[in-house]
Each structure stands twice: as C-alpha cells, then as structure tokens.
Amino acid sequence: MSLEIGHWKFDITYEGVWTFLNIIVKSSLSIFLLVIATSTTAFPDFLKGLDMLRIPRLLVMLMSFMYRYIFVLIDEARRLMRARSLRYFGSRYKEQFRAMGYMIGVLFIRTFERAEKIYSAMIIRGFSGEILSVKRFRFSSLDILFMAGIIMSLIFIVSGVVNKIEHMRVSGAHLWQGL
C-alpha cells in the first residue's frame, strides 16, 4: 500500500511497520520503567542505585549536585524576579530586557561563586578528587517480589504484542487492519 502527499510518495511495508512497532514498544517500556523507578525511589537512593550499577562516579556526583542546587538556584532566580517586579511599574518595556540581562548575569556570578565556596567546603573536609561513598543497601524479600512482578509484567506485554503481530502475519491480514 502506498500513500501520496503532494508529489511525495510513501510506501508502507511489512518491515517498516514492524520497525515502527518495535520502536514504540521499546520507548514506551522505557518510559514505563522510568516512571516506576522515579515514583517509587527517592532521588538519593536512585543516585546510589546508579552508582552501584557502575555508572561513573563523576557523572553520579554531577547529578547529585544538580539535584541539590537546582532548587537553591530556582529560589535565587525567584527572589531576583520578585525584587524586580516590586520596582517595576509597567512603563518603558524595552528597558526590561536590559534588566533581564543583568539578572541573568547576577545569577551566573552567584552560581559561580557558590561553586567556588562549595569546592572550598569539600577540600577542607579532605576531598582530593576521589569520590567515595558508604554503600548500605540490602536486598530484601520484598525487593525480590517487586522485581519478579516487574519482570513478569514486562514479559506479558512483550509476548502479547509479538503474538498479535505473528497472528496477523500468519493469517495474512493487513497490519493496519489489525491495529
């Protein structure tokens, strides 16, 4: 079957649809897992998990800093915005772009100086470039149950989709009719 849009012509093939479904299933499963992981795990635990999965420490550390300071940064930006809006009365609207520029500048400098202070706080406490952590996770029977549940449901979903496609291929039905 083919589709014509203007002078473009699209052919819909069995392999094409298979690839399409493949991508859809994979991506929705990934999102599904991500949602489950983030909604059931506190972020610090999530980071520890990544660390245990041998994700490079530097990357994990960066993520933890991001998580720690994003709120501080947002708060700071909000304070700046508030200070501006308290002194802004709605005239000379072009000037506001300049004020916005200053604000971004101030925020950048503050972030930069904070980074320097944090680094000082780290080296005072003996940081020498090596990132260490105490692992204290235990695998309980509840975790095994949870994992079994997740794996089972994944198997059901995948096998369901595969069965459907196989069935349609065998029966010779058009794929788009089956959907």
Next chain:
Amino acid sequence: MARIIKVSNLNYRYPDGTTGLKDVSFEVEEGETMVIIGANGTGKSTLFMNLTGILDGDGRIEIMGLLLNKMNLKDIRRGMGMVFQNPDDQLFCPTVMDDVSFGPLNLGLSADQVTETSQKALTLVDLQGYESRTSYHLSFGEKKRAAIATILSMNPRILLLDEPTGGLDPRSISKFINILYTLKSQGKTLLIVTHDLFLTQEIADRVLVFSEEKKPVAVGYYKEILNNYDLLLKNNLVHQHRHRHDEVVHEHEHRHGYIHKH
C-alpha cells in the same frame, strides 16, 4: 598550654586590589575559645580562608606545630574543620547522612567507623533521625546544626566557625550555644567569627577585635574587652541610641542581646 595557632604578619590582598587583611598577628592556646569580633567587612572571614589555606596570603601561619604550606596542608586540614557562614555552601550532598559522612570517608575510615562517627556527630547536634532527609528541606536552624555536624564527624582539634548564630532565632541560638559548650568541655579549640556580643559573652575565653583597617586592634580576656565601651563603640560593635522606658527617655551605648538595668 601549647600554642595551637600562631599567626604572624599575615597580609592578604584580593585579586581586584582591595585589602583583605593588614598585618595580622595573634596566637591561640590549645583548648581555648577565641572569639573574633568586628563589624561587617573587617576581614574576619578572609582570615578564616587564610587559616584553612584556601586563600594564600603573605605571612607566617603555624597550626598544631606545622607551618601552613602546600606540603602540610593535608595534615592541617585533618585536624581543623571550618563551618561556613551559609549552610547551603556546606551541605552539598543529597542527604544529611551523605554530607556528614563525606569528611570521615575522605579521612579513609572504614564504613563502620564512618557510620559510627557520623551518628555521634548527629547526636551531638540533636539531629538524630535526620540521616536520610534532604538538606534542602531542612529549616535554617537545622541546616546550621547539620553543617556543624559535617565537621564534628571528622573529630577535629580545632573548629573554625563563621557567624554560627547569624540568622537564627533566640531558641536556636541557645541550642547552638549549648552545642558549643559541649565542644568546649571536650577540650576542642574554638575560633568563632561573629559580631554577636551576646554569643561572645556566653562562650568566649579571649576576644580579638578587628577594626575597619582590616587588622586586630585589641585582644584580651572577654570581660576586659566587653567592658571597654570606647573600644566597642569605635569599632562599630555597639552604637549610641536613644530609647524609651515609659517616662524615661535617655541615650546610651546599646549592646544587642544584653539586658540592662535602668
């Protein structure tokens, strides 16, 4: 008693040319609590940055018998902790426990020892049960206490505290003073930067006064300094003010935190 900190002729100039410290010399005995008072911008925090080797000024600094230089820096930092003024700079990990155990981990302690010293530090600042809390969600007073715990877990001989009571409510201040008392009784050397004369009166053994010329102008037993009104007035630590007690209106030096009779 042994001199644990010796500073002589320390000068520091910021990269932009402003003078940070001018010819600073003083000594601290082991186990004593030295409070450094001075108005805003007199170089108190800059002094701390120099003592920890973050800023590198001209002069001679000797800590725990070691000359402060690149070679000894690590050993000095093992025995000396500094608590920053802003706890958000001090607490950079996702959870309180991660932060408190950061120092001991870097000291190379085993996992069990790390957990033990961290727990002890948290107990001392009355933050048991806060281990897995996110530092961002703590109140300011709790953050300040968590910040001091991150240093206590390393069990340092010397503690540098930058404005420990700044921004705290009266109840948190008295809680904080109790913590400082405990540390004092453990024989730790405390160096505290503040302009809170109430705290100074409560905790100080000796007081060092910084002037606006970025250098110490007086040092002495705390009662001596705190009773020297002229000195405090001249260095903007007290101010002349007028106030009213029903019918009596009068003017006198005012010391924040003091209860005075009329």
